[in-house]
Amino acid sequence: MYLGEISPADIRGHLTSMLTVAVKLGTLMEYVIGPFLSVQDLALVSLIGPCLFVVIFIWLPESPYHFLRHNDRQKAINSLVQLRDKEDIHEEINNIERSVKADLANESGFRELLFVPGNRRAVIILLCLGGIQQMSGAHAVIQYAQLILDQANTNLEGKYLTMILGVVQVIFTVICLSPLPFTVASELFPTNVKALGSTATLVSINLWGFTVLKLYLIIAGNYGTHVPFWIFTACSLAGALFMLFYVPETKGKTLEQIQKELHNSSKQ
Structure with missing residues (x-):
């Protein structure tokens, strides 16, 4: 949400997608150092990132949307002057102010989230994107990486194969569909329901993830490891078609332009 509100339209997609890239970098770090540390020591090392985040985030400027909401x-x-590093921001601040006022003129409950056509379309898109992301099997592979790779019967131990997997994940997260739910969540919801919509999206993604992780071992154990991967492949293909025909393009557009297009298309 924060990145979506502070980013210029032309680089917003790149910045918000870095969230998932950072997650994959963290996973790679755990793969690399985890096999050589105790659980307690690994947990202590892993605290470095969150502690640095808390210290650094204190100094970041608050979103202009936040101030205008108040x-x-x-x-x-x-x-906005601090974020853009220039003084000529009057047109942008006026656009943001109009958008915030228009959004805050509406209520901010579940009714507005589900029964306003544009908001409902945003919810459908985000719930489906979250489901597609989890049904691609990405988190199942992360969770059971060493178990899966140990079955590959190669000359390398599973712990070294997971390191290679971590590198591959970082590379392809930069160029694939993986960050989409988080990027789009920061763009599609208007100000009055953004917090509620983003929370619902995160809850949905984690429920999908929990379900996939639980079912993977059951299906793989009863029908073979290959069966879940065929399911993941089919879901990824269906997801690609869904995104092609239903998800709106947001690249290079301001949050105000996205809201106009989303609500106008929902009325047609």
């Missing part, structure tokens, strides 16, 4: 225009201007 009727503090001057602080919003100061924030």
Whole structure:
């Protein structure tokens, strides 16, 4: 949400997608150092990242959307000047202010999230994208990587194969569909329901992930390891078609433009 609100339209997609790239980098780090540390030592090393985040995030400027939601225009201007590193931000701040006022004129409950056509379409898109992401099998492979790779009967131990897997994941996360749910979640919801919609999306993604992780071992154990991977392949293909025909293009568009197009298309 924060990255979506502070990013210029032309680089917003790149910045918000870095969230998932960072997750994969963290996973790679765990794969590399995990086999050589105790569980307790690994947990302590893993605390370094969150602690650095807390310290650094204190110094980041608040979103101009946040200040405008609280009727503090001057602080919003100061924030945007700091974020853009230029003084000529009046047109952008006026556009943001109009958008925030229009959004806040509406209610912010589940009713608005589900019964306003544009918001409902955003919910459908995000729930489906979250399901597609999890049904691609990415987290099942991460969770059971060493178990899966130990069955490959290669000369390398599973722990070294997981390191190679971690590198491959980082590379292809940069170029594939993996960050989409988080990127799109920061773009599709209007201000009044953004927090609620984003929370619902995250809950949905984690429920999908929990279900896939639980079912993977059952299906693989009863029908063979290859069967879940055929299911993952079919879901990925269906997901590609869904994105091609139903998910709107948001690249290079302001959040205000995206909302207009989303609500206008929902009325047709």
